[in-house]
Amino acid sequence: MGLGTTDRRKAALDLRLHDLRLPDHPDSKVNRAVAEIERIWRETAADRSAQLVFCDLSTPTGGQAFSVYEDMREKLIVRGLPASDIEFIQNHDGEAAKLQLFRDVRAGKVRILFGSTQEMGTGANVQERLIALHHLDAPWRPADVKQREGRILRQGKTNAGVQIYRYVTEASFDAFMWQCLETKANFTGQLMTGESDLRRIEDVDGAALAYGDIHAILRPIQRGIQRFTGWDVLAPNIVYAPVRVSAEERQAWLNNWAERLRAVESERPVEVGEY
Numbered sequence: 664m665g666l667g668t669t670d671r672r673k674a675a676l677d678l679r680l681h682d683l684r685l686p687d688h689p690d691s692k693v694n695r696a697v698a699e700i701e702r703i704w705r706e707t708a709a710d711r712s713a714q715l716v717f718c719d720l721s722t723p724t725g726g727q728a729f730s731v732y733e734d735m736r737e738k739l740i741v742r743g744l745p746a747s748d749i750e751f752i753q754n755h756d757g758e759a760a761k762l763q764l765f766r767d768v769r770a771g772k773v774r775i776l777f778g779s780t781q782e783m784g785t786g787a788n789v790q791e792r793l794i795a796l797h798h799l800d801a802p803w804r805p806a807d808v809k810q811r812e813g814r815i816l817r818q819g820k821t822n823a824g825v826q827i828y829r830y831v832t833e834a835s836f837d838a839f840m841w842q843c844l845e846t847k848a849n850f851t852g853q854l855m856t857g858e859s860d861l862r863r864i865e866d867v868d869g870a871a872l873a874y875g876d877i878h879a880i881l882r883p884i885q886r887g888i889q890r891f892t893g894w895d896v897l898a899p900n901i902v903y904a905p906v907r908v909s910a911e912e913r914q915a916w917l918n919n920w921a922e923r924l925r926a927v928e929s930e931r932p933v934e935v936g937e938y
Contacts, residue, residue, distance in 0.1 A: 668836075669720075675835035676720050676731060676800055683729050692830035693731055696797055697738045699828060700775060703795050704744060711771030712794035712822060715787075717811050719779045720800050723751050731799065732777050739775070752778035752787075765789050784810035790819050795826040801840035808844060 673680040677693050688694070700714055721731035736749050750773045755764045767773040768789040776789065780802050793815045802808060815825050831837040 671836035672800060672840065673720055675832045675837045675840075676718070677729075677734075679729050679734075680721055680731070692799070692832050693735060694738070696799060696828070696830050697735050697742070700735075700795075700797065701739060701742045701744065703826070704739075704748070704774060707794050710794075710821070711774060711792060713768050713771065713774045713776065713789065713792040714795045714797065715783065715789070715793065715811075715814055716775065716777045716797045716799060717780060717783065718777065718799040719781070719802055722779060723753050735777070744775070747772075748774040750776050752776060752782045761786075768792065780807045780811055783814070787814050788819075790815060790817050791821055793820060793825060794822045795828065798827070798829045801829075801837065801844060803840075803844075805844050 670681070677691060678685045679687065696716070700716065703712075703714060716735070718731055721729070723732045724730045726733070732751055732753075736746075736751075739749060740746055750764060750767075752761065752764065755761050764773065764776070765788055768776055769791040771792055774792075776783070778787070784807060796812060796815045798808075798811065802811070812827060815827065829841070831841065
């Protein structure tokens, strides 16, 4: 499962990670992020505000292979941003080098800092000038999201308001990743507060992965069928994780679906829009 999951995460980030011959889609989340980063950079030039860009996949390769980090830096430079404003935390080895990098961010010398959760999720005290944080991909654990966003959601900022962006590729593995993080966070919160009446704990990374896959794959197919047929047949009752409900509830859903199928000709046409 590990290799397949990594491949799907890479595909959601940028298909060129699988095949460099594939086109650079102008509306990809990488290009959307580049546009947002440039816009914020220009709008906050007077204050020398800084931005963090988190990406755990496709870290710098030194030109040895395709890297989203290096691709985005080149695009930002082409758009007029000085190379000296952009840094990768991976290029600063050792504690002393990282501390100097963080001082440069706080001073406004470095305004766009790329890094992974492992390298930049903890210990990066750079909040003073931060104005925006960008999630190019989703980590596996809610704690990692908290660590990422903890770089900007903390005291010591000069900017009263900050922005957090989460980039998601439609109908991709991104949907599952963020849904899984939400499920884990909610489940952990229930356990910590004692609000859950669950008698059994299941491995979300294992069992829920299958349901998340089904959810991510079937949702656009389901909407495509609705668009093609013009009937809203089962959508209000579709659930992708029936293990989370009782046998009685599952039977009730089945009975309801069967009844609706028998009366399908009386269903009212719906407009489902793009899928």
